[in-house]
Amino acid sequence: MPNRLSLLGPVCLTGVDGPSMRRAVQQRRLALLALIAASPGQSISRDRLLGRLWPDREEHSARHLLADSLYVLRRTLGDDAIVASGESLRLSPDLVCDVVEFRTALAEERWSDALQLYRGDFLEGFLVRNAVDFDLWAMAERDRLRALATG
Numbered sequence: 001m002p003n004r005l006s007l008l009g010p011v012c013l014t015g016v017d018g019p020s021m022r023r024a025v026q027q028r029r030l031a032l033l034a035l036i037a038a039s040p041g042q043s044i045s046r047d048r049l050l051g052r053l054w055p056d057r058e059e060h061s062a063r064h065l066l067a068d069s070l071y072v073l074r075r076t077l078g079d080d081a082i083v084a085s086g087e088s089l090r091l092s093p094d095l096v097c098d099v100v101e102f103r104t105a106l107a108e109e110r111w112s113d114a115l116q117l118y119r120g121d122f123l124e125g126f127l128v129r130n131a132v133d134f135d136l137w138a139m140a141e142r143d144r145l146r147a148l149a150t151g
Contacts, residue, residue: 003077005097007034008145009120015076028053029069031128036082036089037097038122038141043088052134099145106148118149 006012013025013033031053036044046066054062070089074081081095091097098117105114122142128134 003081003095005033005037005095006119007037007122008098008102008118009124011123011126026069026072027126027128028065028131029073030126031131031134032066032069033073033091034123034126034138035134036091037095037099039090041090043085043090046087046089049089052137053128053131055133056130102145102148115149118145121146 004012004014006014011030011034013030032049035049035052046063049066050057050059050062054065057065070082070084077095078092080092083090083092091100098119099122102114102117105111105117122145123138126138
């Protein structure tokens with residue numbers, strides 16, 4: 001079974017050995033995956049990630065925290081789970097994500113599949129301390145996805 005990221009409803013990162021993936025499930029690392037996964041097929045800049053996840057840190061410190069998070073996630077999920085292209089990052093299609101599957105089902109007009117995937121609000125009950133911009137983004141994304149599910 002491939003690695004799976006569930007962002008609709010309770011957040012869960014599941015690997016081949018089950019849902020417990022130790023250091024990878026730290027809040028900001030899951031938030032990092034959520035930011036990257038919410039834009040399937042698109043890249044997100046490292047600067048945007050730094051601003052949303054570590055706004056209270058000096059740039060050098062924030063870049064180090066991002067690099068460390070990417071290292072841990074790649075060790076856990078595989079080197080190709082997050083693809084870097086210059087200053088941008090994107091999620092590998094090898095990491096299965098319910099948000100990506102939900103949007104694909106909607107685009108293909110597979111309404112029943114889409115509704116089955118929508119197990120709850122985006123990042124339900126998930127907050128990141130001292131990351132107001134992330135929380136505002138998550139609320140806006142939550143509203144967008146809820147509107148797609150109920151519209």
